[in-house]
Amino acid sequence: MAEPVHEIEVEIKNVEGLHMRPAMQFVDLAGKFDSDIHVSNEEQSVDAKSIMQMTMLAATCGTKLRIKAEGADAAEAISALQELVEVKMFDETPGK
Amino acid sequence: MEIKKGIAVSPGVAIARAMVIDSKDYRIPRRSILSSERTKEIGRVREAFDNAVAELTELEKDVAAGESQIKDIFAVHIRYLHDASFGKRITDFIENELVTAEYAVSTILREIASHFAGIDDEYISERAADIYDIERRLLTQLLGDVRRGVEHLTEEVVIVAHDLTPTQTAGFNKTFVRGFATEAGGRTSHTAIVARSLGIPAVVALEDVTASITSDSLVIIDGNRGVVIIDPDDDKMAEYEKFSRELTEFEVSLGSLRDKPAVTRDGEEIQLLGNIEFPDEAIMTKDKGGVGIGLYRTEFLYLYGGSEPTEQDHYEAYTEVAHHFEGQPVVIRTMDLGGDKLPYAGRQAPETNPVLGxxxxxxxxxxxxxxxxxxxxxLRASVLGDIRVMFPLISNLQELRQAKMILRDVMEDLDEYAVPYNPNIKVGIMVETPSAALTASLLAADCDFFSIGTNDLIQYTLAVDRANEHVVTLYSAADPAIFVLMRSVIHDANKARIDLSVCGEVASEPEYIMLLLGMGVRTLSLAPPMIPEIKQIVRSVTIKECNHLARKVATMDSQRQIKNYLRDAATRILPEAF
Known part of the structure; x- marks a missing residue:
C-alpha cells in the first residue's frame, strides 16, 4: 500500500520571515517525524529537514509555502508544522 | 612553467616543494589538487566540520541563560554544520572540481551568502553575516591544520602565502623552511626581516602567486633577482642548479673572512653586530663573524605560546644569548608590538591608524x-655580560624618562630581594621617529646610546607604508630627507659622546655601507647572514673615500640620483655582490 501523502499551504506571518532561528525551529520539528517532508514556493521544492535548503527559500513575511509530507506520520507532521508557522508564528512578532 | 616577478628581499636560491598558507582575511584563490588527493581534502573538510561543531557546542554552553538570542545563533550554526546536504555540497565541489578544501569551503559559503544578500528583504539579507561567520570558523580550522603542518615538517619546503605574520613565522620549523614567496610586503616587511635573519631567500609583491601553485608544485625562489618560478622546465632547473652552486662558492669564499677583523684599508675598526629574533640565531651571528648582538628583538616571546611570557621565559631567552657573547655587547630591545598583536591580550578595538597608535x-x-x-x-641577565637595554619608538624625552624611572623602580625591587644585577647597565633608545631624530641632542643627554632604526624612521619621515606595494617605490633610504635627518642624529650622538649604531635594514645593504661610514657610523647591526659580505666591503674601502662619497651625496637632490651613485660606487668595490 502506498504511503499516505498530506499537503497544506501556509503563509509566513511573523514580520522577520523564515530567517535563521525560525528555520531552525521548523527543521527541528520536521526532523521529529519519519515522513519525507518537502516545502515548496513557486520556484523550488526543498527538504524540510535541511536548514541550508530551508533558509535558502528566503521566505519573507507574507510568502505562501506548500508543505508536503509523505509517510506514516504525514498527517501529524503537517498539522504540527502548520501550527508552528501560522499559529505560534515561531514565537515572533506578527507582520502587519 | 610559470615565472612571476616580484621584489627580492632576501638573497639566495631555494628549490623545493611549495606549501601554501591561505589567509581567512583574503580571498582564497582557486588551487587544484590531484585526483589522488580528493579523499584527503574531503577528510580535512569533515574534520573541520567536526572541530567547528565541538567549538560551537562549547561556546553555546558558556552563554548565560538570559542570552537566548546568542545561544540561538550558535545553535543555528551547529544545525548548518550537521546538515548533510550542506556538507555534501562542499565535498561534491572538491570531488568534481578537484580543488582544495579551503577553496571549496570559501566558494560554497560565499555562494550561499550572496544568495541571502541578494534577497530584497532586510531581515533575510542580513543573514549573510551568519554564513560568513560559519565560513570563517571552518577556514580557521582548515588553516590551523596547515599551521600545524608547517610546525611539524619532515621535508624541505618553500612557503607561499598572501602575507606572513610574526605569529605564523614564529611557529615555523626553521630546519625545513627554505624560502618565502608572498603577495604582499616590501623590503622591510616582516617576511623580509625573518628571511634575512634565517639566511633564506624571499621574494615579495608577487601578484596572485598563491593561485598559481598546485599541491605538488616545485618552486624556485630566486632571492637575488626577485623571481619565482613555478614548475620549472628542465632548462630552467639546470640553470638554477648551476646558479645555486655559484652562490654557494661565493659564500664559501666569504666564509674565509670570518676571523679577519672588520677594519677599513686605512685602519679604522668597524664593529659588526647581529640583529636577531630568536636565541638560536646567536650562534649564526658568531659563525658569521659578528662580535655581539646590536638588536635582540624580543617579540617572539610574546607571540609564541598562548599566554604572556613569564619572567623566567624572558630570563632563559636572554641568558642563552648572553652565554655566546661574554664580554661583547648584547642589546636587548624591549617589547615592540601593538596590543592588537598580542594573542592573549583579548580583543582590542581596532585602531584607525595602528602604526601611529x-x-x-x-x-x-x-x-x-x-x-x-x-x-x-x-636586569637579572645583566650580570652575565655586557647586556644593554634599548627602548623602541621613543618619540619624546618624557617617554624616555618615564621608561628609565620604571627601570629604576625595578632595580629597587631587586635590591629589596638582594637579587644581583648590573646597576650601571647601559640604557639606550631606538631613534626611529622623526621627533626623536629632531630632538636627538636632548635625548642624548639622558641615555647611553642611540641605535638608528632606519625602517621606521623612513616610514614615518617619508609617510610611506612600507608594506603597501602601491607606494613602496617612494620608500627609500636614499631619500635626501633621510640623509639630512640621519646626519644630524649622528652629529648629536658624537657631540654628546654616546655610542651610536645603525640597526635598520640599510646596515645590511651593500650599497649603503660606504655612505654610513662616510657619515661617521662605526657600528653596524645587521642580519647575521649578511655580515661576511658587509665585512668584505668594510675591508675594501678607506674612510677617506667614504667621507668623500658622503660629501658628494650631501649635494644631491633626489632619491634616484643618490641611489645610482651609491650603487655605482659599491659595484666598483665588490662586483660579485651585485
Missing amino acids: LRSIRYCLQHLSMFKTQLRAI
Missing part, C-alpha cells in the same frame, strides 16, 4: 606589570 614603548608604559616583568629579566 598604542604600540611598542607606549603600550609598555600603559601596561606596567608586563613591562616590569621584562625589565626584571633583563
